C-alpha cells in the first residue's frame with residue numbers, strides 16, 4: 152500500500168510536571184516578556200488560579216466564563232483586555248476558560264499561556280468556537296493556539312470523578328474522530344491511537360482512585376495527544392454532532408461527547424476495519440502501560456489476529472471501558488428530547504464533511520440520535536469486507 156499525505160505540525164511549548172505549575176507559569180510569562188496579564192478563571196477554579204499565579208506580573212482577574220463561549224461574553228472579555236493593556240492571557244480552567252482566552256486572542260493576537268484543569272484538550276488546538284443565535288461557529292486560526300501549555304496533574308485532582316470520566320471521553324472522542332476526519336493521515340492516527348491507549352488506562356485508574364497521580368498524568372498526556380491529533384485531522388462526524396447538540400440545544404459539552412461517541416463509532420467503524428482493529432488493541436483492558444501493542448495487529452492493521460473483526464472488537468472494547476467507568480449513555484439525561492431530533496438531524500447533515508467514510512442522510516442521523524437519546528448502542532452486525 153502506498154502512502155501519500157500532507158501533514159502539518161503545530162508549534163507549541165509544553166511544560167509537564169506535577170506540582171510545578173506555579174513555577175512553570177512564572178518562567179513562561181518571563182520568557183514572553185509579559186508586563187500585564189489577564190488571568191481568566193471561572194469562580195470554581197479561583198483557588199487553583201491563585202495558587203498558580205502567586206508570583207507573576209500584575210494581573211487582571213476575569214471570571215465571566217460560560218460554556219460554548221457566547222459571543223456577548225467574548226465581547227466583554229475583549230473590551231477588558233483592550234482597556235487594561237493586557238500583553239498575555241493566562242487561562243486556568245477547563246475548555247470553556249481556554250475557549251474564552253481564545254476568543255480574546257482571535258481578536259487581539261495576544262499570546263495565551265494555558266493551564267488546563269480538565270481533559271478537554273482545547274489548549275493544544277488552533278480551533279476556536281463562538282456561539283450566537285443558537286449556532287456554534289468554529290474556525291481555525293493560528294492566533295488562538297496557546298503559546299505554551301502548562302500541565303500539572305495536581306490541578307485536575309479536584310475534578311469530580313463523573314466529570315473526569317466525561318472529560319476524558321471528550322479526549323477519547325478527539326482520538327476516535329481523528330481516525331476518519333477530513334485531514335486524517337498516518338501521523339495523526341498514530342497520535343490518536345496512543346492517546347486512546349493512555350486515556351483508557353487513565354480513566355480505569357481514576358475510577359479506582361481519583362487521587363492516583365499516575366492516572367491523572369496519563370489522562371493529561373492522553374488528552375494532549377488527543378487534541379493534537381484532532382487539530383491535525385479536523386472535525387469529523389462526531390464533532391459536528393456534538394457542536395449542534397451543544398450550540399443549538401445547550402447540552403453540556405463533555406457529557407455530550409461521552410454519550411454520543413459509541414453511536415458514532417458503531418456507525419463509522421465498519422468502513423475503517425484496519426484502524427478499528429488498532430483502536431480495539433488500544434482500548435483493550437490489557438493494554439500495556441509502556442505503549443507497546445499488546446495484541447497481534449500489524450503496523451497497517453491488516454494481518455493482525457482480529458483485523459477482520461476490528462469494528463466489532465473496537466465497539467466491544469469501548470463498551471467494556473464504558474461499563475467499567477460508568478460512563479454516560481443517554482442524551483435524555485442531559486435535556487435532549489425526541490422533539491429535538493428533526494432540527495438536530497438537519498443541522499448535523501448540513502455540517503458533516505463529505506469525506507465521512509459512510510455517507511450520511513437525515514434518516515441515518517435521526518436513528519443515531521434516537522438510539523443515543525435512550526441509550527441503546529447498536530451492535531455491529533454487518534459483515535466487514537476487507
Ligand SMILES: NC(=O)C1=CN([C@@H]2O[C@H](COP(=O)(O)OP(=O)(O)OC[C@H]3O[C@@H](n4cnc5c(N)ncnc54)[C@H](O)[C@@H]3O)[C@@H](O)[C@H]2O)C=CC1
Pocket residue numbers: 193195196218219220244245246247248250268269270271272273274276277278279280306307308309310311314318321404405
Ligand atoms: N477549541 C477546542 O479545541 C476545544 C474546545 N472545547 C470547548 O471547551 C468547552 C468545554 O470544556 P470542559 O472542560 O468540558 O468544561 P468546562 O470548562 O465548562 O468545565 C466544566 C466544569 O468543571 C469545572 N472544573 C474545571 N476544572 C475543574 C477542576 N480541576 N476541579 C473542579 N472543577 C473543575 C468548571 O468550573 C465547570 O463547572 C466547550 O465550550 C467546548 O466547546 C473543548 C474541547 C476542544
Ligand SMILES: O=C(O)/C=C\C(=O)CC(=O)O
Pocket residue numbers: 219250273278279280281287289321390393394
Ligand atoms: O468539540 C470539541 O471538543 C472540539 C472543538 C470545539 O469544541 C470547538 C469550540 O467550541 O471551541
